[in-house]
Amino acid sequence: MSTAFVLINTDLGEGNEVFDALKEVPEVKEVYGVYGVYDYVVRLEADTMQNLKDTITVKIRRLNHVRSTLTMIVVE
Numbered sequence: 001m002s003t004a005f006v007l008i009n010t011d012l013g014e015g016n017e018v019f020d021a022l023k024e025v026p027e028v029k030e031v032y033g034v035y036g037v038y039d040y041v042v043r044l045e046a047d048t049m050q051n052l053k054d055t056i057t058v059k060i061r062r063l064n065h066v067r068s069t070l071t072m073i074v075v076e
Contacts, residue, residue, distance in 0.1 A: 003074040007038040014065035
């Protein structure tokens with residue numbers, strides 16, 4: 001199992017739409033709204049590293065109103 005944390009910046013005022021879309025992604029296990037530089041912290045899990053990368057690049061980074069991301073892949 002591969003795990004990553006993704007920090008997400010959204011367009012101003014569009015956080016709820018992004019939050020709802022993230023909850024629909026099967027690999028997303030937790031989503032937290034946070035204060036500070038980023039708007040959301042997301043924990044992902046996938047069966048392979050390739051599926052994890054695909055989830056980040058295709059399912060998350062391409063969501064409407066996602067402005068930027070920072071990904072931290074967990075090393076076990």
